[in-house]
Amino acid sequence: MMKNLSTLLNSRTYFIPKNQRGYSWTSKEIDDLLGDISLMGNKSHYLGTIICSKQESFFDEATGAANIKFILEDGQQRLTTFLILINEIRSRFIEIDKKESLESQELSRLITYKKDGLKLRVENENSILNSFFENVMSDKKIIIPQDKTPAMRYLQNAVEHLKEYLSEYDNREELLKFKNKVCNQVLIIDVDLSDAMVDRYLTFDAINSRGLPLTEFDKIKNFCILVCERRGLDIKVEDEWYKAISNLEKYGVGSRGNENAFIAEVFSLYHNTIASNSDVHEKFVKEYRTLLDKDNNKKVLKLSGFINLLSSYSTSFGLVNCKKKQNYVSILCNEDAFNWMNSVDRLGLSGITKRVLATAHYSYSFQEFSRVAQACEIYTFRMHALSRYRVDKCNKDIMNLSHKILCDDFSCDDVIHYMSKLLVDNANLIDCVTKLTTGELNYNNWSYLYYFLYEYEKSKSAYSTIDWNTNDKVKRDSIEHILPKVCDSWWSAHWPNQLQAEKWSHRVGNLVLTKGNSILGRKSIADKLKDKAADYYYLHDSATNCEKLIANYTDGSKWQHQEILSREIDMIEFALNRWAMPCIQDSGIIKLSDEYKQYLPNCKDIEYVISEGINIEKQIEVEVDDIVID
Incomplete structure (x- = not known):
């Protein structure tokens, strides 16, 4: 049987269980409902079915009337919206009449009842959400929680939207007609599951297989x-x-x-x-x-x-x-862990190790989590920035590691050992960094160049003099070619072989982050170092850390193969220290190419030694558990 809202709310209360996610109607759904009401005219309007389960009977302590409490299985969006609408109609009567009236009192009985205190006829089992709902339905100033859930925001927006809609009713007679439409002409069928002994939760699942x-x-x-x-x-x-x-x-x-x-x-x-x-x-x-x-x-x-x-x-x-990790430093992690996570995010490859990070954060202390976060950055850079493997490389191993952290009491040291073994087997430190000595990774083909230069810049001071940029064009524009990409005037004489100049201009040792690319242009190396007539130069107070260090490689008379390679060797040594794991297998010798020996006759192969650290050959053998893939 169809019932109007006055009947549904006058002697009934509806309890929304926690298994429902909460109110979610936007102004669009509310306006659609109001549109239906406005088109009703003198006829009734059917607005669907609500499904509920009778729970108990009780007497309203204020009126002595018998009431029935129902668990609301389906229909919370409509009933909640109607309760808010009726409440705003009541408030509008009081505003127009300047006092309580028969109409406002009648509506109050549809909105609230009394049993162990005054309560709304549509309640949420979630006490925090219900308190918020009671708050927004009261005449008092709304108290907004610090962390509002989506349901809270939708409830607040619904109240404000309907309040604004009712503010247009200045004529009492028109308001009375609207009230009668809402309370008496809106018809709903209610289905009581308890009468048929139907499983509530299976019904809820079936109901929500439709629509969104x-x-x-x-x-x-x-x-x-x-x-x-x-x-x-x-x-x-x-x-x-x-x-x-x-x-x-x-x-x-x-x-x-x-x-x-x-x-x-x-x-x-x-x-x-x-x-x-x-x-x-x-x-x-x-x-x-x-x-x-x-x-x-x-x-x-x-x-x-x-x-x-x-x-x-x-x-x-x-x-x-989250995108605002900085807000949780000292609350959920220390500064070091934040910096390592931030670095992984900057690489644009956070998805590769995020499960390791999350399980480590869940399982370990702040300090241990920081160590794992550092290992994740090292792993990501070596595997995917230097070795340039696909992002799904070792995906099964990373999943297995995350499971071990979460469920197998894997210690922080175990994690470092596990990741070290993956790197030694797939992205050996010496092999990775050797790519920087051959010109294989350069300005034209290395998408992580900006990240590398930024980390190098940070390594030269306790702070970076240049902000991290997210725009790809800005990133490219902030990389300065010390030997310009296109040689003319002084540089064409300095590098008479144009093919060689083009090749060497893109090598890592010739690149530096700058804040004055357009000012430096194609000036000679002397003017790039110091040109007091210019607003910017390498030795300027506002220059980047690494620009200021270019003077360590040249006196301003030349910038050729020797200077580029000398700087490149320092950058290689930085990379060895920056992306090494505490694992003795990361030790080794980088054999420098003939170019180094030709232009730097006194240079020697670079030996890198980790004397104390994990020995993956002697420690526990890492096994990959079987991962089920259906």
């Missing part, structure tokens, strides 16, 4: 509730789920896509498998479906561990994936 789909996280949460109810497990799934999505929102990674990525990551790491953002629910159900039919203590313990991981791991996931 639930996230994989929502579906897994609902399945966990179903299992816990069937097995009688005292696990607060809704609390873990709510804390997790609140954390994701707090760190700015609360979108539907990020929710799916989060639950896929937790499932994959915990079960040592690989699940995608789109099939994790399917794999989760396959893993735990047996618990719907029979007891399995081992499975129950595993499921409990997974559920209890959600809220705590969401903090680590949020930190690693």
Whole structure:
């Protein structure tokens, strides 16, 4: 039977359980609803079905009237919106009449009831969300929590939107007509599941298979509730789920896509498998479906561990994936760890080791996490910037490592050992850095050149004199060719062989970060070093750290093969120290090419020795567990 809102709200209360994600209507959905009401005319308008389950009967302490409490399975968006609308109509009557009236009192009985205090007729089981809803529905000034969830924002926006809509009703008679339409002509069918002994959670899942789909996280949460109810497990799934999505929102990674990525990551790491953002629910159900039919203590313990991981791991996931890590220095990590994570982000390759970072943050102290973060930056740079492997290189190994950190009590030292072995086997330090001595990596073909020069710049002082740029064009423009890309005037005489000049101009040893590229132009090396008539030169007070050091390689009379290679050797030694692991297998000798011996006759091959550190041949043998890939 169809019922109007006065009937649905006059002697009933509706309880929204935590397994529902909360209010989510925007102004568009609200305007569509208002549009329907405005087009009704003198006829009633059917606005769908709400599904609920009768829970208990009680008496309203204020009126003595019998009331029924229902669990609201489907329809919270409409009923919540109507409750807000009726509340704003009530407020508008009071504003016009300057006092309470029969109409405002009548509406108040549809909005609230009294049982152990005054309560709204549509309540949220989540106490924090419900307190916020009561707050925005009151006449008092809204108290805004520091960390608002999406549901809170939508509720606040709905109140403000409907308040603005009702402000146009200045005529009491028009307001009364609108009130009667809303309360008496809007018709809804209510279905009570308790009458038919229908499973609430399966119904919720079926209802939400239509329209905007639930996230994989929502579906897994609902399945966990179903299992816990069937097995009688005292696990607060809704609390873990709510804390997790609140954390994701707090760190700015609360979108539907990020929710799916989060639950896929937790499932994959915990079960040592690989699940995608789109099939994790399917794999989760396959893993735990047996618990719907029979007891399995081992499975129950595993499921409990997974559920209890959600809220705590969401903090680590949020930190690693958020864009404002600086806000959490000293709260969630130390300054060193932040700097290493920031460096990985700057490489644009954060996805490669983010699971290692998140599990390490979850498992280790600030200092240990900092060590792992450094290892992740070294691994990423050597494997993918210097060796230029595809991003999925060693993906299975990294997944396995992350699982070990999370579930196998893998220590921080174990992690460094594991990553060192991967690097020795795939991106040996000496082989990697040798690429810088051959000209194989240069201005024309190395997309990580700016990152390398920036790190070199930072190494020359406690602070960098140039800000990190994210724009690719700005990055390229801030790289100065000491020997210009195009030689004329002084440089064409200095480098008579133009083919050689072009080749050598792009070598790493000829490149430096600058803040005055357009000013330096194609000046002679002497004028580039110091030209007091110019606004900028290498020895200028505002020049970069590395520009000031160019004077260490030339007196201003020449800049040729010898000077470029001398500077390149220093950059190579920097790279050896900067991207070495504490692993004795990173030791070795870089054999310099004939070019070095031709132009620097006294130079010797570069020997790099790590005398104290991990010996991957003597320590525990690292085994890769079997990872299930369906």
